Amino acid sequence: MKNLKVLPLAIIGTVIGAVISVILIVTRTLPMQASEQAANIDYLYIFFLAFSGIIFGIVTLFLLVGVYRFRARPNDQREGKNVHGNTGLEILWTAIPFVIVVACVIGGWYVLAKDDVYAAGEKSGQKIHIIGYQFGWKFDYMNEEIALKEEAELVVPVGQPIAFELTSNDVMHAFWVPDWRFQMSTLPTQTNYASVTPSKIGTFDVVCAYLCGVGHTGMNSAVEGSIIPQVRVVSQADFDKWVAERKAALAQEAEQADQTTTAEAA
Numbered sequence: 001m002k003n004l005k006v007l008p009l010a011i012i013g014t015v016i017g018a019v020i021s022v023i024l025i026v027t028r029t030l031p032m033q034a035s036e037q038a039a040n041i042d043y044l045y046i047f048f049l050a051f052s053g054i055i056f057g058i059v060t061l062f063l064l065v066g067v068y069r070f071r072a073r074p075n076d077q078r079e080g081k082n083v084h085g086n087t088g089l090e091i092l093w094t095a096i097p098f099v100i101v102v103a104c105v106i107g108g109w110y111v112l113a114k115d116d117v118y119a120a121g122e123k124s125g126q127k128i129h130i131i132g133y134q135f136g137w138k139f140d141y142m143n144e145e146i147a148l149k150e151e152a153e154l155v156v157p158v159g160q161p162i163a164f165e166l167t168s169n170d171v172m173h174a175f176w177v178p179d180w181r182f183q184m185s186t187l188p189t190q191t192n193y194a195s196v197t198p199s200k201i202g203t204f205d206v207v208c209a210y211l212c213g214v215g216h217t218g219m220n221s222a223v224e225g226s227i228i229p230q231v232r233v234v235s236q237a238d239f240d241k242w243v244a245e246r247k248a249a250l251a252q253e254a255e256q257a258d259q260t261t262t263a264e265a266a
């Protein structure tokens with residue numbers, strides 16, 4: 001049986017994979033980058049995509065060439081050659097993935113650890129408690145002591161780290177703002193901490209990234225008919241104004257509720 005010319009095939013596979021990666025990277029349709037963390041997350045994505053494309057190229061080429069070269073000819077009923085193993089090959093196919101996985105871990109750790117601005121957000125910025133429920137989000141502004149009603153929109157100031165504490169009232173959800181490249185699970189039994197620094201003023205879609213029940217599709221502000229509002233990023237001045245308005249509205253509501261109870265009691 002003729003052997004495969006391994007090295008030339010590996011080189012051709014790498015080239016094909018690299019071309020596939022470049023096509024995917026150039027034609028990729030990633031959402032806009034609306035946070036300071038988004039660019040690094042995208043670099044990480046490109047890094048993973050390049051590795052995956054090259055491995056895909058090599059594996060697929062070996063597979064196709066192998067199937068073609070070692071196919072059974074018509075009327076060839078012989079048993080195939082019994083191969084026990086190849087120590088060199090086994091060391092190679094353990095070592096290469098090990099190096100790739102370690103490189104991916106280092107890349108991921110570097111980007112995600114660098115982007116952990118939770119402490120900064122906690123110190124100087126806004127601290128917001130996000131509560132997921134079937135099927136929506138509720139936001140408590142811990143610095144401002146405002147708890148918004150269910151289905152109220154999340155409003156945040158631009159250009160400063162926002163610290164999020166995330167929990168769930170029922171099942172698992174995941175709060176995802178694709179334009180921020182921000183996603184964090186909201187779980188019923190624990191609090192997750194995460195942060196983001198919005199860098200663009202505007203409104204951005206909010207998506208629940210876990211299949212959380214029959215109303216899951218509605219937990220996506222991009223879906224028509226969804227009751228989930230988009231996230232609104234505003235200037236610091238507009239944010240301060242919004243906070244003052246919310247506080248005034250809440251105070252008025254509390255006063256009205258007080259009056260109703262007094263009237264009922266009387």
Ligand SMILES: [Cu+2]
Pocket residue numbers: 132133135172173174208209210211212216219
């Ligand atoms: Cu959900």
